[in-house]
Amino acid sequence: MKIDGTHYRSLWWNHDNNVLEIIDQRWLPHEFRVIPVVTMQDYADAIYEMRVRGAPLIGATAAYGMALAMAEDASDANMDAAWTFLEKTRPTAINLRWALDRCRVALRPLAEGDRAVAALALAHEIADEDVEINRRIGENGLAIIREIAAKKPAGEPVRLLTHCNAGWLATVDWGTATSPMYQAHDAGIALHVWVDETRPRNQGALTSWELGKHGVPHTYITDNAGGHLMQHGMVDMVITGTDRTTRQGDVCNKIGTYLKALAAHDNNVPFYVALPSPTIDWTVTDGVAEIPIEERNAREVTHVQGVLDGGGIGMVQVTPEGTPGGNPAFDVTPNRLVTGLITERGVCEASADGLAGLFPEFARAAE
């Protein structure tokens, strides 16, 4: 993704200082700040405090955290301690555990003296793979957008709706839900994107920032506007990301996704989910019953961050003093509400058969 002409990933390795650098997303869209991640505590804080966020980016960050742990002490005991320390930072996005498991499986058989170099190489590999997966999701999603565009009157844009930020900032590059948007825009297809604000943390502002930087026309809307827009024929397709998708295609994503899927179903609007394969949890069948939903600090609901009238970034309280806030951060959309899953290997039905058809080796291994 380019920011004012410079290409960025959401994280990168600083070879001069031998340290990971990240874009501190807490300050976006108002300030673009880059910070180093130096200690194990920095890694845990970066994930928990959402300096990095989005399922794929959390996974890649955790892999670099494991690399730091191996550079400090490459023993089995420290590997297990780092796994536990990082895994507990955020419970819902499966990419975190997926990345930590992949590191542990690859590193365990190695001699302790070889683990630090191998762990860093593996973190780079996971980051690079994420970029390629998302590029391919973009190609596969582009085909769907093309089909919709072909049926529209000349000059009318394809109107998409997205929830949260499943963008470049939530991955290492491209984004998942936004990758088809960027590729369609770059292919000359006229688009307009409705961007849900996504309370409580307003990740829609991140999506708006990204789309703006890429020149994709968009409008920031309240979370409650989508149903109305769909009733009035103003949405051609919904695309969201996912934090964990079950083997039968139930999709757990940012709170409010389920309501968008219900509205889409009621209005015959296709509802697609952009799904990188590391986000599939092959051990889970029923998403509503089995996926742990992160409950975050109520202050994220009772307060909102933004630019203050006098300048500077600050928090304002929106509730009466003492009102309790509730903050479940994700919800589950059952597969029956999902039109299709856009993966790096192609598009499939949101079902056990659909996923097993595209990823037979993982489905078999999970049996």
Ligand SMILES: CSC[C@@H](O)[C@@H](O)C(=O)COP(=O)(O)O
């Ligand atoms: C490609 S990102 C997919 C999801 O991780 C995204 O939609 C989302 O819900 C992010 O939640 P967040 O709490 O901001 O980490």
